[in-house]
Amino acid sequence: MSPESDHEHGREATAGPAPGIPAQTGAGPAPAPGSGGRGDYPALGSWATVRLVAGRELGVRLRSKVFRITTVALLVLLVGAAVVIDLVGGGDSTESVGVTAAESAITAPLTAAARSLDVGITTREVPDEATGLRQVADGDLDALVTASPNGLRVAVKEDLNDEWRAVLAVVARQQVLDNEISVLGGDPARVNEAVAATRVDVTQLDPAPAHQGERLVLGIAAALLIYMGLMLYGPAVSQGVIEEKSSRVVELLLSTVRPWTLMAGKVLGIGLVALIQMIVLAGGGLVAALVTGALSLPSGEATGTVIWSVVWYVIGFFLYALPFAAVGAMVSRQEDVGGISSPIVLAIVVPWVLGISIVPGDPDNGLIAVLSLLPIFAPVLMPMRIALGVAPVWQLVLSVVLALALIGVLVRLAGRIYRNAVLRTGARVSFRDALREA
Template sequence: MSTKDRTSRNSTLANVGMVARREVKARFFTKSNLISLAIMTAVIVVGIFVLDYFAGREGDDAADFTVALDSGTAELEPQLVAAGLALDTTVDVEELSRDDAEPRLAEDLDAFLGGDPARPEMLVEEDADQQLLAVVTSAVQAHVLATQVSELGGDPQAFNEALATAGPQVASVQTDEDADQFGPQYLVAVLAISLLLFALIGSGSLIAMGVVEEKTSRVVEILLATIRPSELLAGKILGIGIVSLVQVVVLSAAAAVPAWVTGLLDGFQIDLGGTLLLVLLWFFLGFTVFSLLFGGFAALISRQEEIGAVTTPLMFLMFVPYYLAMFMVTSDPDGTVVRVLSQIPFFSPFMMPVRHVFGGVETWEMLLSIGIALVAIPVLVLIAGRVYRRGVLHTGGRMKLTDALRG
C-alpha cells in the first residue's frame, strides 16, 4: 500500500470516527435518552420480579390443611395423607380431643374429625372447604374399603397400595413440542426478538431523522465540504449503532440478571447466555442491513413530514419477519418454509434467535445465514451509498429512487 493510499484511508477513518463521536454525544448523552433508558430498565427489572412472583405462586395453588383427629378416628391418618397427595394438596394431622380442637378452629385448625371412622363427624368453624371435604370423603371411603377387605381375609396394606396406583394412564396426541410452545422457551424467544425489533426500529428512525434534519437545515452542505458523503453516512450509522448496541446490552442485562438471580428459568433447558450473544450478533447484522436502507432512502426526501414515507415500508419489512418468528417459527422451528425464510437477510435476524431457543436450527444453517448476511451487506452498501450520494444534496420535491440509482 502506497503512502498516499494509507493517508487516504487514515483520513477516511478519522472522518468516520469524528461523525460517529458526534452522533454518540448527540443521541446518547442527552437527558431525555438517559431518563427513558433508566425507565425502561426499571420496568424490565420490575417485570421480571413480578413474573417470578406469580410463577412461584403457581406451585402454591394447592391448599394446605390441618386436621385434628380424636382417638376414635386416629386410624384415618394414613388415608387422609394419601388422599391429600392424590388430590394435589397436603394434610397435616394432629390427635386432639374435641374440647382442645374447638378453640383452634378459629385459628390454625381447618377441621376436627371425631366419632366412628366409617362415618366421622367433621367439625369446622363455618363452612367446610370443598377441597378438604373431598380429601376427607376419599379417606373415609378408602378406610371403609380397607376394612371390608380385611374382614374378607385380604391384605389391607396391599389393597391400599393397589388402590393408590389404580387409575387411567392419560396420554395426549399433542407432542411435547406443542405442549411447550408457550412455555419458558416462548417467553425468552419473544422477549429476545421484541428487544431486537425495538432496537432496530429506534436506531433506524434516528438515522432517518438525522439525515433529514441535516438536509433540511442545510448542515449537510457544510459537512460535505470537508468529508465525502459515504464517510458522513458511515459515521452516522456507526455512531447510532453504538448507541443502540449499548441500549440493547443494558436492556438485555436488565432482563437476564434478575432472571438469573430469581432462578426464574431454573430447570428449563434454555441457554440464556448463548441466546443473548446470538441476539447481539443478529442485532449487529440486522442493524447494518436495515440502517443502510434507512440512511440511504431518507436522503430522497427533503421535509420532516415525509419521513413516514421512508420509515413505514422499512418498518413493515421488520414486522413481517417478527410476527412470522413469533407464530410460525415457535410452532414449527424446523419446517421447510421456516428454514428457507430464515436464510434471507431481512428475516434471519428475527427467525434465527427463535429457532435457536427452540432447538430447531443446525450449526451449518446458522453459519450459512450469517454468511449470506455478510455477503448482502456490501451490496446494500453500494445501493445505499449511491442513493445517499445523489439524494442528500437534492432539494425541492421528493427524489425518485430510480433517479437516484441511475446516477
C-alpha cells in the first residue's frame, strides 16, 4: 500500500505518466496497437459516461432504417392529413348540374338558391334531356334538372345528397310561389327582395371560442403524437436494456461504468431520439397545416400548443421510460418483457382512450380536468386541454410539479431495480429481489 501507487485514480494520473508504469516497450507488432501510452488518460466522470452512452444510443438509432422509415412515414401521414383537411374543408366540392336548353330559365334561380344555402354549383346547358341523362350516367354531370308538372325532376347517378335536395326544394317552391304571386297580381321580384331582406339575429349566451374545431384537431393531433411516441419509445428503452442484457455486453460495460450511468445514458439517448422525431413531426405538421391553410388559428396560439406538447412529451417520456428500463433489467429475453411491462403500456393507453372518447364531445369535462392533473394521465390529456384552451395556469403548474416529483421517485426506484437485476440472467427477477437495498 505504498502512497506512490495511486495510479488507479485517473485524476492523479493525469499529471504525467503514472508511477510504476513501464514505458511502452514498442516491441509489439508493426502497427503497435495501443500506442496511446498505457493508463495516462484520465478517468471519465459520471456525466461524461452518461453522455457517451447516450451518444451511442443516438448515433445507432438515428442511423437505423427503422427510425428513418417511421419518421418519413409519419411525416407523410401528417402532412397528408393537413392537405386532406384542407381539401375537404376548403369547400371545393362544386357540383356540375345540367339544364336543358329549353328550360335554361331555371339556371338563375338554381344558382341563387345554391349560393344562399352555401352550396357550390356550376351549371351547364345540354341540348336535350336524353343527352343530359347520358352525361349523368357517364359521370360528366353530377345531376340533370328538368321541369315536371309538380315542380322539378332531378336525375342523378346514384343518390341525391341532402344539401342538393334542400337547394332543389327551395327552387321548386320558389317557382310555385312566383306563379301564385303572379296569378294574384303581385310582382314576384319585389316579394323576393323583401324576403331576402329579412334576417335572424342570433345572441350567443355562451359562445364557443373561435376556431373550436381547429383547436380540437390540434389537441387530438398533439395527444396522438405523444401517445404514439410513448408507445414507440417507452418499450424501446426496455428492448435496449434487454439487448444489452441478452447479448451479455452489459457485463463488459459494467466492468468499467456504474450501473446508473448506463441506465441514465440509455434513457437520455432514446429520449433524445424520441424528441428529435417529435420535433420533426410536429414542426412538419405545423408548417404544413399553416401553409395549406388547414389551420387558421393564430400561429402564436398554435405554436404555444406545440411547445407545450413537446414539454409534456419529454415529461411523459421520462415517466414511462424509467419503469420500462427497470422491467427490461428484470427479464433476460425479449419474449418475457410483454407480461411484465403490460401495466405500463396500459397506463399509456387508458389516458389516450379516455381523452379521445370524452374530450371532443365535452372539452370541459370535470373528470378529464381532474385526471389531467395526475402524472400518469397528464402527458396525454394536458396537451389536449391546452390546445382547447381549457387548462388554467395553476393546473398546468400543478400537473408539471406532480409529474416531476413522480419522476424523482421513479429515478430512485428504477435505478435500484436496474442495479440489482441487470446482471442476473435466467428466470425473471422478482420485484422483491430487485428492490432490495444493495
